[in-house]
Amino acid sequence: MAEKHQICSHQSCVSLVPIFNHLEEKHRKEIIDAVQSISYKKGDTIYQAGDHSDSLYIVSSGKIRIYRLSESGKEQLIRILYPGEFTGELALFNETTQEAYAEAMTNAQICRIKRSDLQNLIIKYPSISFSLLAEFASRLEKSEKQAASFATEKVETRIALYLADCMDLAEQTTEFVLPMSKKDLASYLGTTPETISRKLAEFEQQGYIKQTSARQIKILDRNGLLLI
Amino acid sequence: MAEKHQICSHQSCVSLVPIFNHLEEKHRKEIIDAVQSISYKKGDTIYQAGDHSDSLYIVSSGKIRIYRLSESGKEQLIRILYPGEFTGELALFNETTQEAYAEAMTNAQICRIKRSDLQNLIIKYPSISFSLLAEFASRLEKSEKQAASFATEKVETRIALYLADCMDLAEQTTEFVLPMSKKDLASYLGTTPETISRKLAEFEQQGYIKQTSARQIKILDRNGLLLI
DNA sequence: CGCTCTGTTGAAGAGGCTCAATATGGGTGG
C-alpha cells in the first residue's frame, strides 16, 4: 500500500503533535529521525481491519476518516483526524490486529513512527508516555460518552447535542460549517441521512436553527435545542 | 466519603493487577507502600460525576459498577469491575473532573494510589506505562466497538452478540450465568428489561438458547445466534 | 410473613428505518 506513495523526510508533524511538542528542540531532532513521512491521495487506504500495522500515524496535513464495519456490514464513522492528531495506537500497545479502517478524505501527508522506535523514545523520554496517556484518557472519555449517548438518547437528541457541540467549537459565532457530509454525519451519529435531513428541517421550522447554505448552520436557540 | 471506611495496609492487589505484577518482587514493595486499602460496603459510592478524584482505584475484592448518567438522566452501565481491574484513570491523566459514577455492588476492598505517587512510579519504572497504555488501548478498543455496535446493530443483534461473548468467556462450556441483573444488562446494552425478557424468550423458542434458571443460560446454537 | 425489587407478559403507540422518486450541486472533461 505504502510503496506507491512518495516518501520523504518531513519534520513539521513532530512539532505539530501534542505528544511530542513539549520536548526540547534538541530532543525533537531525534524523533524526526525516527519519523517517516508519506503522502496519500484522496481515497487511499492507510490501514484496514486485519492489518498488523505496528506504527503510529500522525496527520501532518489533510483529513483522515476512521471507521469500523459492524458484523452486519454497516459502516460507522468513529472520527475524523485533522493535522496534529494521530491514529494506529490500538494495535501499537495491544497484540491485536487493527479492527478499524483509516482512509484519506483528502490528499494527505502522514508521519509514521514504528512501534519499536516509539518504545525506545518512550523509555528515553518518559514524559512522552504522559502525553500519550492523557490523549488515551481523553479519547476513552469521549468514546464512552458517545456510547452512552447512543445507548440512552434518541436520534433527535443526539443530533441536537451534536449541533450544540459544533457551535461550541466554532468560537465567537453561532454559525458554523458541518465538518462532513450528511451521509458521514449520519454514520457518525448512528442514524440515516434521511433522518438528519428531516430533523434539521424540523429544528429549523421550530426556530432553533437556520440552515444558511448546504452545510452551513446558524444556531438561533442553543438552550431550546438542548431541551429537546 | 472515604472517611467512614476502614483503612488498612493491604498488599494483595499489587500482585493481582496486571499493571504492576510484571515488576520484580523487590520493586513491588515500593508500590505497596504507596497504596492505601479501603473497604466499601455494598451500595457505597466510590466516586461520582464532578469529583476531582485524583487517584487510581484497584479492585482487590468485590464487584464495582461504573455507570454514567445521560443528559436526560438515564443511566448507562459502562462496565463492571472485578478483582484486578482498575478505574479512575480518566481524571488521572486529564485535567477534567469525573464524568462517571463508581459504586460498590457488593462489599469490596479497593486499593488506591494517588496521582502523584503513580506518576513517580511511572518515571522510576517506565514499564508501568506500557502496561497502562496497553490497558487503555484495549479499553478504547472495546468502547469504540461497543459504540459502533449501538450505532449500527439493532437491539436483538446486540443481545445475541452479548450472549455469544459470555459463552466465549465461560471456557469449556456452553452454559454460563449472567454476570448482572437483567435490569443492569438492559442498561449496559442500551435497551429495556422488557425487551431483554422478550428477546431471550424468542431465542429460546427458536432453539438458539435454553434458560436453565433465573440467570443461567445455555447456548444451543451459537452460529444461529450470530446470524440473527 | 409481608414488603420491595426484579422479572415477565400484554397491548398500544411512536420513532426512526427502508425504499423509492426527485432535486441539488460539486467536480470533471470537453
Add this chain to the structure above:
DNA sequence: CCACCCATATTGAGCCTCTTCAACAGAGCG
C-alpha cells in the same frame, strides 16, 4: 467556461422494531 454526471441530499409513504405503561408473578430479605 459550460454542460453533464454522479454522488449527495430531500421528501413522502409504509412498516417494523422497540419503548412505554400497566398489571401481575416471583424472588430475596428483613
